[in-house]
Amino acid sequence: MNNNNRYKTGNIRPSQLLFTYGIGAIAELPQISVLIMGLDEWIPEDSYDLYEDRLLLAVKAKLGNQVKSLLSPPIVASEGDNISLAGVPVAPFPSWMVCSRCRLLAPLESGLFKIKANQFRTNEVYYVHVNCQGSPKYKREPAAVPARFLVACNHGHLDDFPWLYFVHRRHSECSGPLKFEEYGSSGSTTEISVKCHKCTDLPARILSDAFGESGKIHMPRCRARNPHLNDFDEQCQEQMKTILLGASNSWFSVTLSVLSLPKGSSELEQLIEQFWDELKETSSIEELKTMSRIFAKSDLKPLMRYPIEDIWGIISKQKENEEPEFQPERIDLKTPEWQVFSAANVNVNNDHFRLRPVHPPEAFAQYFSQIVLVEKLREVRSLIGFSRIQSSGDFGDEMDLEETTIVPLSRKPPQWVPTCETRGEGIFIQFNESALKDWENSRDMNDRARGVKLAHADWLSRRNLNPNRTVTPSMRYLLMHSLSHALIRQFSVSCGYNSASLRERIYSKKPDEEGGPQAGILIYTSASDSEGTMGGLVSLGEPKILGYHISQALEQVRLCASDPLCAEHDASSQDGSLHWAACHSCLFTPETSCEKGNKFLDRALLVKTFAKDNLAFFQ
Numbered sequence: 001m002n003n004n005n006r007y008k009t010g011n012i013r014p015s016q017l018l019f020t021y022g023i024g025a026i027a028e029l030p031q032i033s034v035l036i037m038g039l040d041e042w043i044p045e046d047s048y049d050l051y052e053d054r055l056l057l058a059v060k061a062k063l064g065n066q067v068k069s070l071l072s073p074p075i076v077a078s079e080g081d082n083i084s085l086a087g088v089p090v091a092p093f094p095s096w097m098v099c100s101r102c103r104l105l106a107p108l109e110s111g112l113f114k115i116k117a118n119q120f121r122t123n124e125v126y127y128v129h130v131n132c133q134g135s136p137k138y139k140r141e142p143a144a145v146p147a148r149f150l151v152a153c154n155h156g157h158l159d160d161f162p163w164l165y166f167v168h169r170r171h172s173e174c175s176g177p178l179k180f181e182e183y184g185s186s187g188s189t190t191e192i193s194v195k196c197h198k199c200t201d202l203p204a205r206i207l208s209d210a211f212g213e214s215g216k217i218h219m220p221r222c223r224a225r226n227p228h229l230n231d232f233d234e235q236c237q238e239q240m241k242t243i244l245l246g247a248s249n250s251w252f253s254v255t256l257s258v259l260s261l262p263k264g265s266s267e268l269e270q271l272i273e274q275f276w277d278e279l280k281e282t283s284s285i286e287e288l289k290t291m292s293r294i295f296a297k298s299d300l301k302p303l304m305r306y307p308i309e310d311i312w313g314i315i316s317k318q319k320e321n322e323e324p325e326f327q328p329e330r331i332d333l334k335t336p337e338w339q340v341f342s343a344a345n346v347n348v349n350n351d352h353f354r355l356r357p358v359h360p361p362e363a364f365a366q367y368f369s370q371i372v373l374v375e376k377l378r379e380v381r382s383l384i385g386f387s388r389i390q391s392s393g394d395f396g397d398e399m400d401l402e403e404t405t406i407v408p409l410s411r412k413p414p415q416w417v418p419t420c421e422t423r424g425e426g427i428f429i430q431f432n433e434s435a436l437k438d439w440e441n442s443r444d445m446n447d448r449a450r451g452v453k454l455a456h457a458d459w460l461s462r463r464n465l466n467p468n469r470t471v472t473p474s475m476r477y478l479l480m481h482s483l484s485h486a487l488i489r490q491f492s493v494s495c496g497y498n499s500a501s502l503r504e505r506i507y508s509k510k511p512d513e514e515g516g517p518q519a520g521i522l523i524y525t526s527a528s529d530s531e532g533t534m535g536g537l538v539s540l541g542e543p544k545i546l547g548y549h550i551s552q553a554l555e556q557v558r559l560c561a562s563d564p565l566c567a568e569h570d571a572s573s574q575d576g577s578l579h580w581a582a583c584h585s586c587l588f589t590p591e592t593s594c595e596k597g598n599k600f601l602d603r604a605l606l607v608k609t610f611a612k613d614n615l616a617f618f619q
Contacts (some may be wrong), residue, residue, distance in 0.1 A: 002202050008122040009113070011036055012557055014073040014420050015188045018255055018383045019592060022159070023409045024228040025251040025386070025416070026093060031126035031144045033245060035093035038229045038394050039410035042089060045542075046074035050149065050419045052380040055258045058331040059417055062256070062406075070419035084316055092127075093227055094146050094245065098180045099129040101142035105180040105194065113144045129427045131334075143323075147180065148245040149207065153222040153238035156388045156407035158250070161242065165220055167196045174198055175416055176619060196321040203417050211291060216331055228409050241389060258333050259505075262348040262443040268306050271350075272314050285312040285443025335515040338507040341428045344372045352378050354379035354422075358492065361547025367435055367618065373541045379526040382419040385409060391597060427541040431480065436519050436617075437511070442474055444614045455571040459578045473596075477508040479605045481596065484521045485587045486606065490553035491523070495540060500590040501525050502537075515614065554618055557603040560586040581609055584605040595616050 012021050015289040021027040023036050030321065051069045060067050061234050066379060074087050095108045106112050113127040128141035151162040163178055165171055177197050181204070184191040189211060195204035207217050216239055224236035243250055273280060282288050291309055303311060344357035354376040360368035385406035386392075392405065409417065453477070457467040471492040473481075492499035502525050509516030527535055540549060565581045582588065582601035591597050604612040 002258060007125055008087065009125045010118070010123040012088075014543070015422070017073050017418055018381055019253055019422055020251050022190055022251070022383050022386060024156075024226075024407060025244065025505055027090070028246055029123055029125065031124070031143060032092060033094070034090035035063055037089040037091055037197070038408075039414050040229070040412070043074060044416060046087075046300065047071035048075070050256060050367045050380055050421050052260060052419075052421075053334065054261075054331075055256060055380050055382055055419075055544070058256050058258070058333055059382055059384055061331045062619050063417070064413050066413045066415060067417060069416045070380070072420065073418055085140055090167065091227070091504045092146075094150055095146040096163060097127055097129075097144040098147050099142055099144050101134055102129070102132050103180050104129065104132075104176040106149060107160075114497055117532070123532045144388070146245060150243050150245060150250070151219070151222075151240040152243050152250060152294070152388045153236060153240060155222070155224075155233075155236055155238055155385065156226075157222050157224050157233070157236055158388060159223055159225040159240070161210070162193060162220055162240075166210060166218070167194050168199065168202065169205075169218070173537070174519070215240075215242055226407070229408075231411055244387075249389050249391075251382055252387045254385040254387060254392045255381050255383050256333070256377055259337050260352060260378040260380060261336055262353050268303075268310060268314060270302055272311065272450070279315055282312075282315060287508040288312050288315070295428075305445055307479065312610060331516060334505070334507055335509075337494075337517070338515075338518045338520065339507070340428055341372050341507075341522065342370075342518075344370065352376060355428075359542065359543050359552060361543045363547050364550055364618075367432055368429055369432045371541055371543070373538045374426040374428055374429070374522070375535070375538050377426060377524060377526065378421060378423050379524075380419060380421045382417045383409070384417055413580055415422065422526040424524055424526035425535065425538045425548070426522050426526075428520060428522045429483075431476075431519035433511075433517055433519060436476055436479075437445065439617050440510075444586050445475055448615060450476070451570075451572050456578065459576070462576065473600050476510065477506060478600050478602055480506050480508055480519065480521050482557075482582070482587060482601050482603055484523060484581075484605050485589050485601060486553040486557050487523055487549065488589050488593055490556065491537070491540060494552065495536070495547065496539065497525065502589075503593050504595060506595055508551070539582075557586050558607050558609070560603075562586070564610045567604070569610070580604060581611065 009032070009072070010027070012027065012489040017023075017036070021036055023038055025036050026033050027036065048071065050072055052070060056067070056070055070145060080516060092108060094107060097108060097113050099107050104112070108127075115125065115127055117125045126142040129144050130141060132142050147161065151161055152156065154160045163422070164175065167521045168174060174196060179197055181193050181195070182476050192207040194207070196202055196431065208214065219240045219242065222236040222238045224233035226229075226233065227494040237278075278307070279335065285308065292308060293301075306397050311616065344355060346356065349355065354374070356373045356375060358371050358373060359365075360371050381385070385408060386409060402480060408414075442469060453472045456472045460470060462466045479515045481504075484506065488502045488504065489501055491497050491502060502523060505522040505524065507520040507522070509518040511517040540546060560581075562583050562585045566610075567581050569577070569579070569581055569583070571577050571580055578599040579587075580602035581604045582598075587601045587603055588598045602615075603609060605613045606616060606618055608616050
């Protein structure tokens with residue numbers, strides 16, 4: 001915690017630093033809220049390197065060649081270590097507090113509030129109002145809670161609510177005191193008011209004046225503040241928007257992720273990759289010969305079957321190629337994965353990556369060319385920035401995002417970025433390209449594709465986004481995306497998997513695109529705990545079992561509890577959405593599972609519905 005004194009303030013999981021409480025986000029503890037500070041405040045010595053060459057290349061393409069490593073979040077050595085300050089640095093935010101007894105509203109810098117910390121219970125840090133006038137004598141000092149209103153803008157700036165400006169209707173030299181009053185029990189902004197007790201001629205002002213069209217009139221321009229960097233940008237022309245503490249649109253992570261792929265096809269190359277952490281420091285063949293004497297007494301014993309010269313040849317070649325060549329152009333993260341999955345070469349299997357091809361279900365052989373059971377996989381994901389108000393997913397693929405849409409993680413170009421690795425398993429379903437091509441080339445699908453493109457352009461223009469900057473997904477993408485969601489929901493309901501623990505990865509390129517054609521979906525689970533690593537998901541990919549689940553998934557989306565409204569929904573009707581026959585009752589999944597934030601979904605592409613019977617891929 002950034003204060004004169006530092007305190008431990010709680011615990012979060014490493015994965016939460018990428019999805020929930022990353023840099024620039026606000027973490028709400030039981031009695032205070034804190035802001036995760038930028039990389040300038042972090043101590044990288046408390047982290048370890050998670051090397052992944054493809055991901056490092058992609059991060060460099062977005063953030064610059066100065067990025068040298070992908071580091072894990074700081075590791076705290078011991079839960080009971082009360083001296084070490086290893087961890088993620090935070091600062092109290094918002095800095096305005098409200099006394100729970102007298103309702104005084106004041107900033108922390110006023111000195112009216114004092115922090116109370118328990119070194120044995122780190123989540124019980126809180127502030128108290130010192131010398132509260134509303135407290136009876138000899139009573140405990142009342143707790144102070146964060147004021148639950150903030151301001152933000154589309155450029156990613158965040159700031160304290162301008163309480164003094166708001167109450168006085170202008171910039172004023174008056175510093176209060178201010179009183180924060182709530183009437184009723186609904187919590188509505190029409191029942192909350194703020195009054196300056198020094199300016200007695202000013203009436204109290206209700207908080208509803210800070211929202212909507214009224215807020216555009218009464219609120220000042222953005223100050224361009226980046227509190228996670230303790231810095232301000234030069235200027236910002238955006239209008240401040242009032243948001244609530246804990247609002248879901250206050251922080252959206254921008255991450256890049258890859259699946260670790262085998263680098264060699266021979267058994268020796270696979271072994272060297274497996275033991276690379278032990279072998280990468282070897283500087284000569286003589287040193288390797290010295291190391292070989294302990295091979296038989298360690299995990300490196302399998303290397304004893306091969307000549308030292310062959311081992312050193314592969315090590316030296318690997319060391320030459322370890323530092324990936326920086327190329328500033330767009331990096332294609334999915335094509336290498338598609339090539340490995342579609343080839344389904346079992347010779348590349350190792351202890352960290354293992355796949356097994358099986359036949360498609362008999363009833364769906366005309367639609368799918370093969371099924372690949374991915375028994376082991378490793379996912380590595382890096383946080384490269386964040387956005388506010390507008391989700392980064394609205395701008396398209398992460399590799400296509402412009403720097404102006406991403407809030408930086410540090411004041412200077414970062415030397416490293418926070419990264420997490422997880423392990424799991426999955427099912428890869430490859431579509432029959434011939435059947436897909438016939439479906440795409442029909443007149444009905446061409447008309448539908450034009451409608452999708454127009455709806456996407458309208459959706460972008462409503463949000464002041466450039467339609468020419470974002471590529472509209474193809475119809476094959478919508479088909480595979482819809483099937484992926486239907487299967488995730490089926491696996492979740494029938495097999496006990498939590499739908500939030502399942503994710504999708506869509507491989508979609510038309511024949512005329514570079515690296516195309518591609519048509520496949522990977523449904524996988526990847527977690528730091530045991531869920532999804534015991535073969536439970538892979539077992540669902542066996543031909544007969546998978547055929548049953550595909551049939552059930554398609555049957556479930558034929559009818560929806562919201563029909564006929566769901567089946568008749570059309571994004572072209574300018575209702576502000578970007579999905580067609582899809583809703584929470586049939587296709588939507590948790591947004592952590594979806595690549596597109598539950599957009600570009602249409603169950604009419606899978607099966608016949610009330611409204612459409614000429615678009616279904618599965619007959």
